[in-house]
Amino acid sequence: MPDIYAQLRLPGTELAVRAYRLSHQSTPEFVFNHSVRSYLFAEALAGTRNLRPGTDYDQELLATTSRPTLLNSYPARAESR
Secondary structure (H helix, E strand, O other): OOHHHHHHOOOOOHHHHHHHHHHHHHOOHHHHHHHHHHHHHHHHHHHHOOOOEOOOEOHHHHHHHOOOOOHHHOOOOHHHO
C-alpha cells in the first residue's frame, strides 16, 4: 500500500490490514481511495457524535466493511498481476 495510508491512522489489526491490501491489489486506485475516504469520514462523523471506538463501535468492523464488496467486479491492477 502507498506510504501515505500509514499516516492516516487506519486500523492495524490483521484482518483490517489484509482487507486493505486485498482491496488495494484488486481494485482501481480511485475505488481504493474512495473506500479509505469512506472509513475516514465515518470515523470523523463518529467523533462529532462523541462515539468512542471500541466502546460505541468496532473500528475493525467499520474498516473491513468500508472496503469494496464486489472485488471481482474490477480487473486486477497491472502491478499485482
